[in-house]
Amino acid sequence: MSQDHETLDNLLRENRTFPPSTEFAENSNITADLYTQADADRLGFWEQQARELDWDTDFTEVLDWSDAPFAKWFVGGTLNVAYNCVDRHVHAGFGDQVAIRFEGEPGDQRNITYRELMGEVSKAANALQELGVTAGDRVAIYMPMIPEAVVAMLACARVGAAHSVVFAGFSAEALRSRIQDAQAKLVITVDGQNRRGSVMALKPAVDEAVAACPSVNNVLVVKRCGNDVTWGEKDVWWHEFVDQQSEEHTPLAFDSEHPLFILYTSGTTGKPKGILHTTGGYLTQVAYTHRVVFDLKPDSDVYWCTADIGWVTGHSYIVYGPLANRVTQVIYEGTPDTPGKDRWWDIVERHGVTTLYTAPTAIRTFMKWGDELPGSHDLSSLRLLGSVGEPINPEAWMWYREVIGGSNCPIVDTWWQTETGGIMISPIPSVTATKPGSAMRALPGIGLAIVDEQGTELGDGHGGFLVLTQPWPGMLRGIWGDDQRFVDTYWSKWPQYYFAGDGAKFDDDGAIWLLGRVDDVMNVSGHRISTTEVESALVSHSSVAEAAVVGASDDTTGQAIVAFVILRSGMDGADGTELVKELRNHVATEIGPIAKPRQIMIVPELPKTRSGKILRRLLQDVAEHRNIGDSTTLADPAVMNLISTGLEASSSDN
Ligand code: WTA
Numbered sequence: 001m002s003q004d005h006e007t008l009d010n011l012l013r014e015n016r017t018f019p020p021s022t023e024f025a026e027n028s029n030i031t032a033d034l035y036t037q038a039d040a041d042r043l044g045f046w047e048q049q050a051r052e053l054d055w056d057t058d059f060t061e062v063l064d065w066s067d068a069p070f071a072k073w074f075v076g077g078t079l080n081v082a083y084n085c086v087d088r089h090v091h092a093g094f095g096d097q098v099a100i101r102f103e104g105e106p107g108d109q110r111n112i113t114y115r116e117l118m119g120e121v122s123k124a125a126n127a128l129q130e131l132g133v134t135a136g137d138r139v140a141i142y143m144p145m146i147p148e149a150v151v152a153m154l155a156c157a158r159v160g161a162a163h164s165v166v167f168a169g170f171s172a173e174a175l176r177s178r179i180q181d182a183q184a185k186l187v188i189t190v191d192g193q194n195r196r197g198s199v200m201a202l203k204p205a206v207d208e209a210v211a212a213c214p215s216v217n218n219v220l221v222v223k224r225c226g227n228d229v230t231w232g233e234k235d236v237w238w239h240e241f242v243d244q245q246s247e248e249h250t251p252l253a254f255d256s257e258h259p260l261f262i263l264y265t266s267g268t269t270g271k272p273k274g275i276l277h278t279t280g281g282y283l284t285q286v287a288y289t290h291r292v293v294f295d296l297k298p299d300s301d302v303y304w305c306t307a308d309i310g311w312v313t314g315h316s317y318i319v320y321g322p323l324a325n326r327v328t329q330v331i332y333e334g335t336p337d338t339p340g341k342d343r344w345w346d347i348v349e350r351h352g353v354t355t356l357y358t359a360p361t362a363i364r365t366f367m368k369w370g371d372e373l374p375g376s377h378d379l380s381s382l383r384l385l386g387s388v389g390e391p392i393n394p395e396a397w398m399w400y401r402e403v404i405g406g407s408n409c410p411i412v413d414t415w416w417q418t419e420t421g422g423i424m425i426s427p428i429p430s431v432t433a434t435k436p437g438s439a440m441r442a443l444p445g446i447g448l449a450i451v452d453e454q455g456t457e458l459g460d461g462h463g464g465f466l467v468l469t470q471p472w473p474g475m476l477r478g479i480w481g482d483d484q485r486f487v488d489t490y491w492s493k494w495p496q497y498y499f500a501g502d503g504a505k506f507d508d509d510g511a512i513w514l515l516g517r518v519d520d521v522m523n524v525s526g527h528r529i530s531t532t533e534v535e536s537a538l539v540s541h542s543s544v545a546e547a548a549v550v551g552a553s554d555d556t557t558g559q560a561i562v563a564f565v566i567l568r569s570g571m572d573g574a575d576g577t578e579l580v581k582e583l584r585n586h587v588a589t590e591i592g593p594i595a596k597p598r599q600i601m602i603v604p605e606l607p608k609t610r611s612g613k614i615l616r617r618l619l620q621d622v623a624e625h626r627n628i629g630d631s632t633t634l635a636d637p638a639v640m641n642l643i644s645t646g647l648e649a650s651s652s653d654n
Contacts, residue, residue: 018436019434020410031431032428034444049284055078056078057078058076073256073278073280074281080253085319085323087118094114095115096115097326098114104146104334105334123245133185135161135258139152140164140178142168142175144190145332146222148224157261159252162276164264165314181264185218207232255279262276262480267530272533273485273489276480281473281475286474290422291321292428292444293426295430300354303328307388311418316422336362336365361558388526390526391437424472425442435507440512441510450504455467460509465493465499468500516559522551523558525557525594531549538563544567545567546606548564548619549562553624561597561598564619565583567602580602603642607619608635
């Protein structure tokens with residue numbers, strides 16, 4: 001677990017609580033009754049949430065769990081996700097409401113109404129069909145935060161093709177492996193994206209990946225930056241091909257369990273897992289949680305989730321949940337420090353953002369940049385703040401509340417995962433008295449427990465492993481192409497429970513404190529990266545014989561990647577500084593810049609047990625500059641001395 005006992009004890013002494021203001025509670029129609037209703041009849045509760053959507057064919061059964069852990073929700077029902085997110089709002093008379101207020105990094109702006117979005121999605125759906133994409137196919141999307149990314153996702157949903165969005169910061173190699181695993185037929189991308197004031201080409205990475213992917217028939221390219229691109233015979237310009245399509249498209253209804261998307265996430269092995277989500281249950285849960293957790297007011301809120309569509313937060317809380325709920329939202333293309341470090345606060349002020357949903361790593365960065373930047377803007381439009389992706393420390397929580405929220409906005413710290421599809425643990429802002437740093441309790445409809453190694457449920461004041469005790473509508477339906485890995489990863493430690501991989505603790509009042517991953521998955525700036533993935537990237541370099549990677553705590557990014565490498569023989573004379581630089585770049589090429597180790601230490605040995613297992617715990621002590629813990633299980637106890645002394649000679653660069 002990433003936090004030591006001292007921190008934990010401090011957390012558990014946290015006795016500040018912040019109940020919602022009377023005004024906030026009175027203006028909300030969400031009350032504590034929701035918990036009572038869900039407790040009284042859980043499936044009936046979910047049925048009621050599902051009824052908020054437009055179904056083409058009604059479902060006949062809420063949940064079929066007979067083939068556990070493979071769930072079927074809203075059995076027999078059919079619906080179209082894109083219709084639910086767009087068309088139905090137009091038919092209900094909200095065609096002129098702005099769905100997306102887009103702001104590019106250079107400052108270009110574009111408002112897209114629900115009627116316009118319906119036209120764009122329909123055109124793109126027609127284009128996909130003309131390119132031979134049909135229901136059940138897979139489409140890879142490798143795009144920055146521009147409206148066409150949302151349109152592309154919705155167009156896939158509209159024609160029943162599963163999208164696999166690959167974060168645009170991933171390398172060509174990472175893109176290739178994901179395209180191949182899903183056997184994608186089409187890739188949708190851009191020429192380039194605006195980042196920190198310059199144009200970063202994206203198309204070359206796609207060209208490189210697609211060259212090794214015979215499943216891909218076409219590459220559909222949005223012209224975003226106008227940078228030069230190499231043009232191949234599979235390439236099709238979006239503005240030539242999509243724009244000439246008809247704005248009319250009749251959505252087909254798909255089975256509630258029809259695949260909606262695959263999203264790859266790191267597991268404990270080197271191979272990312274393709275998390276599979278389906279249609280009816282997923283949309284039900286993301287729409288419900290978005291409505292309740294963000295106390296949504298579709299007629300007056302301006303919502304802004306700062307995530308990227310390359311991560312699950314972008315899927316569930318930019319695209320599907322918010323649009324199903326007819327939100328007006330801001331989408332911003334660029335980085336928070338361009339042109340100045342107050343860009344976000346400028347956006348909040350100019351767009352009158354009411355609801356801001358972001359990650360602790362961003363909050364900690366803004367804390368470092370100083371109070372003057374947000375202080376120079378009028379942030380009084382804000383009424384609710386959210387946090388996601390990693391534990392938020394009480395200091396950052398208080399800063400967020402006071403400096404950004406003017407001590408006037410409830411904070412919802414939301415715990416969930418790519419696998420859960422939607423938020424599972426969170427305060428309800430109109431109901432819950434929050435504690436700084438705690439995600440508080442399971443949402444109505446969610447069954448959760450904290451258990452010990454034997455699977456025995458623990459009570460208040462105790463910590464252990466977080467498990468989900470009941471199936472939920474947005475749950476993953478499997479790992480793409482690997483049912484066994486799905487069962488082994490999540491359902492084998494305690495077969496009756498879904499094991500989330502996180503440690504957690506109930507405090508004396510029953511509030512939940514998340515304690516970080518208990519497996520070999522790191523959380524860097526809210527992004528999941530497995531230690532094994534980085535290790536494989538390092539050993540694929542010709543000068544590395546062995547590598548061990550740990551996540552060390554970091555003030556800004558939560559955890560930082562620290563690598564220990566043993567060089568191949570004959571490398572003794574190598575220039576350490578140069579080599580470390582080269583290895584960091586090599587990891588960026590293999591995985592992406594987000595996986596670059598903060599620090600690489602060249603060591604003569606690694607600490608191993610007699611059975612050859614690397615004791616990462618000891619390396620973590622080194623990486624976090626602690627006294628080295630119990631090393632009696634080492635095959636060779638002298639190794640730790642060797643490592644500690646060897647460190648003087650090795651280098652780190654940031
Ligand atoms: C961590 C992101 C503490 C956790 C939505 C989980 C959190 C992993 C929180 C999932 C939170 C997410 N407090 N930890 N509020 N939210 N996590 O799949 O370790 O990218 O298992 O989904 O992030 O990361 P993922």
